[in-house]
Amino acid sequence: MVFDPQEGRVSANGVDFAYLSQGEGELALCLHGFPDWPGTFRPLMAALANAGYRAVAPYMRGYAPTEIPPDGRYQTAVLGQDAVALIEALGAESAVVIGHDWGAAAAYGAAIIAPHRVRRLVAAAVPFGPSLPMSLIANPAQQRRSWYMYLLTSPLGEMALSFGDFGLVDRLWADWSPGFDPGAEYRAALKHMFRQPGVALATASYYKHTFLPDLQDKALADLQGRLGSSEITVKTLYLHGADDGCIGAEVAPDAALFKAGLETATIAGAGHFLLLEQPAEVNRRIVEFLGT
Secondary structure (H helix, E strand, C coil), rough: CCCCCEEEEEECCEEEEEEEEECCEEEEEEEECCCHHHHHHHHHHHHHHCCCCEEEEEECCCCCCCCCCCCCCHHHHHHHHHHHHHHEEECCCCCEEEEEEEHHHHHHHHHHHHHHEEECCCCEECCCCCCCHHHHHHHHHHHHHHHHHHHCCCCHHHHHHHHHHHHHHHHHHHHHHHCCCCHHHHHHHHHHHHCCCCCHHHHHHHHHHHHCHHHHHHHHHHHHHHCCCCCCCCCEEEECCCCCCCCCCCCCCEEEEECCCEEEECCCCCCCCCHHHHHHCCCCCCCHHCCC
């Protein structure tokens, strides 16, 4: 019998992380994105638990009830370090790592930093390689989709995010997954998390630390430089919603960088939050991939 997710806490990479956990077996680390929380993985966690995995979905750094990181770091190199440290802190030698949105960036980072810790990699909604940054330079459609990145990077980012009881969160969900509503309970829990002290600034800081290099930890400059162009030596599955209004389905991962193999699938009838929109199809593909 598979029970509902249980709550837990663990210290990793200098941060006290809260997490949801379900099932027993090989660790499946599930990393969420913005503006979201571990609840996005609940359908998948149940499927993973039924397939014999211990699914653990942490609240990413700065997302309550995980603490606001004392070091104030949010760059992707640190997110990758978080993922590796979480695998170790949760008592596993290695894990399958599943990331959505910012969680995908963290998952890619983990596979580059410590490939021996990542048995299989699953990423959704954010492709790896030069295609995304190039689309911000040369793809007018993607430039229009990415307006929120520049807003959150600006000095107005925290205020814009929190204005009108986090009305921007509602707008992004509506724009990114057209016609999809996660439900009143889900939206209420998400807003409750964002209202916690420091969370608005923390979540906006993911974008600030991406586009404002002076905010990045200089000690991680070499690693940070490798994350965008290094080869992925872990077998990978990449999923993208056909109707994604955040990153267009035409912005694809660079298959040449995936030296252990890359499987891709575009999920029909889904936008950015595909794990909730088409859980049966997404869960099937992930569980089958992890079991091969």
